Amino acid sequence: MSQERSDEELLAAFQQGDVGAFEALLRRHRAPLFTFLLRMLGDRERAEDLAQETFLRIVKGAAAWEQRARFSTWLYTIARNLCVDQSRRDRFRRTGSLDETGPEGESPLVDSVPGYEAPPDRAAESSRLRVVLQEALLSLPAEQREVFVLREQAGVPFKEIAEMVGCNENTAKSRMRYALEGLRKALLAAGIDEELAQEEPSTGVRMGRA
Structure with a gap:
């Protein structure tokens, strides 16, 4: 069995004209990217729009x-910057679509890739946990929320988070600690045990230590 290609290898192949390599990247990252945007924005429609815009910018910048x-x-980084731009606008205006034809009149790049479908609710308790966690995330200051979601949802190292958000690494870690404290207080106030939140995979976060 051949070894799965890394993201960087796939993007290099796409640069050489391998459209299938881009489709592989899309399949690999579409769902976690959507979840990241949903955590940041708290709005499913906007998250879907910005996920599409993020991949469109990947295509254009590849x-x-x-x-x-x-x-x-x-x-x-692209997705985070789009979230920042979104927060500065009174309303979202869609600026592009992955359904557009590619360079030189090629067919749309993602015709063969099915659209994203959010996973169904597993149980009422799990659904309530996600709602409480999302509300708690949205109640955090933006600089704490983005560090938490980048670290716990996207798995970005603190050093890279610091570069992305424009602060030093210690500041990024400090924001993470404050975010964890705020989320734990919110879960406790809602009567949700922290261990349950850690064990429930559908939340998409680990609630670990900074």
């Missing part, structure tokens, strides 16, 4: 990409 950082860091 030719100039150089491997100075992980592909996932580039992906989430």
Whole structure:
């Protein structure tokens, strides 16, 4: 069995014209990226729109990409910046679509990739936990929420988070600690045991230590 190609190898192949490599990246990252955006925005429709816009920018910027950082860091930097832009606008205006034809009149790049479908609720308790966690996340200051979601949802190292958000690494870790404290208080106030939150995979976060 051949070894699965890394994100960076797939993007390099896409730069050489391998559309299937981009489709593989899309399948690999679409669901976690959507969850990241949903955690940041608290709005499913906007999260779907910005996920599409993020991948559109990946397509447009792929030719100039150089491997100075992980592909996932580039992906989430774009998504994070779109979230910042979104927060500054009174309403969202869609600016592009992955359904557009590619360069030189090629077919849409993602015609063969099915659209994202959020996973169904597993149980009422799990659903309530997700709702409480989302409300708690949205109640955090934006700078704490983005560090928490980048670290726990996207798995970005603190050093790269600091570069993405424009602070030093110690500040990023400090924001993470404050975010964890705020979330734990919110879960406790809602009568949800922290261990349950850690064990429930559908939340998409680990509630670990900074």
